[in-house]
Amino acid sequence: MGAGTLYLVPTPLGNLEDITLRALRVLREVEWIAAEDTRRARTLLQAYEISVRPTAHHAHNEHREVPRLLTRLERGESGALITDAGMPGISDPGFLLAREARRAGVPVEVLPGPSAVITALVASDFPPEPFVFLGYCPRTKSGRASFWESLQAESRTVVFFETPHRLRVVLEEMSPVLGERRLAIARELTKLHQEILRGTAGELLEMLPDPVRGELVIVVAPLSRRQRKRERAGGAEQGSEARDAGDRDESPTDQEIP
Numbered sequence: 101m102g103a104g105t106l107y108l109v110p111t112p113l114g115n116l117e118d119i120t121l122r123a124l125r126v127l128r129e130v131e132w133i134a135a136e137d138t139r140r141a142r143t144l145l146q147a148y149e150i151s152v153r154p155t156a157h158h159a160h161n162e163h164r165e166v167p168r169l170l171t172r173l174e175r176g177e178s179g180a181l182i183t184d185a186g187m188p189g190i191s192d193p194g195f196l197l198a199r200e201a202r203r204a205g206v207p208v209e210v211l212p213g214p215s216a217v218i219t220a221l222v223a224s225d226f227p228p229e230p231f232v233f234l235g236y237c238p239r240t241k242s243g244r245a246s247f248w249e250s251l252q253a254e255s256r257t258v259v260f261f262e263t264p265h266r267l268r269v270v271l272e273e274m275s276p277v278l279g280e281r282r283l284a285i286a287r288e289l290t291k292l293h294q295e296i297l298r299g300t301a302g303e304l305l306e307m308l309p310d311p312v313r314g315e316l317v318i319v320v321a322p323l324s325r326r327q328r329k330r331e332r333a334g335g336a337e338q339g340s341e342a343r344d345a346g347d348r349d350e351s352p353t354d355q356e357i358p
Contacts, residue, residue, distance in 0.1 A: 103206045104131070104178035106169075108188045108198060110213025113315075114291030116147050118214050124148055126211065131177040134169060136184050136193055144182075157181065162193045166200050173206045185315070186216045191235050191261055216289055217259050220317035223296050224257070224284035227322060231257040237270065244270070248277040251320055258320040264312040268305065275301035282321040288314035 188194030
């Protein structure tokens with residue numbers, strides 16, 4: 101008997117209707133389902149009368165679980181990996197198991213489906229291409245300072261995740277760095293209280309509900325042509341100032357003798 105197949109199955113972001121027919125068929129046919137949160141997985145599986153019982157596979161146990169699941173795949177069982185919402189492996193477990201399965205010669209199939217990154221990007225009203233996804237921004241203040249600086253000159257649309265309890269701090273830090281750069285905050289995508297807020301970081305601070313709840317995706321607009329010209333002009337001015345300063349710092353022996 102050959103190896104089974106590992107399926108990476110995207111699940112709805114919020115609305116349970118946002119699942120494909122193929123995903124439902126696979127979830128019914130596999131021998132096992134590894135889920136980031138078994139309670140949330142059961143809600144989905146029960147809604148579609150899928151009897152396979154999920155087992156836990158999350159960030160805290162995946163290194164221990166991968167060898168066990170690989171053994172089951174190698175002996176011919178097929179399994180599905182799902183996360184709380186969206187595509188497995190995007191800031192969620194999935195990458196490690198898929199990589200090790202491929203290395204072991206186990207077939208891996210990635211099903212198309214819901215993605216918070218793509219949904220927020222298209223809903224933002226900003227140019228969707230080119231874009232870059234950066235996961236979660238750093239937890240430390242110094243790490244975030246470098247993160248904001250990298251966004252300052254970014255000519256692509258940027259997408260990243262953020263947590264509700266940190267959102268105000270993040271916007272307060274972004275505001276003086278990004279200035280009039282526009283952002284979109286996608287909250288509770290596909291759920292009853294879905295909301296897309298657009299504006300500068302300062303404007304968005306005024307719009308936020310208190311408290312902030314729900315899953316969040318932040319989209320940062322790329323630099324406009326005018327902003328890019330301004331950045332280049334500023335860089336040229338700084339370069340000229342640096343050269344002038346260097347000229348002033350020359351020693352007498354470096355200067356031309358009249």
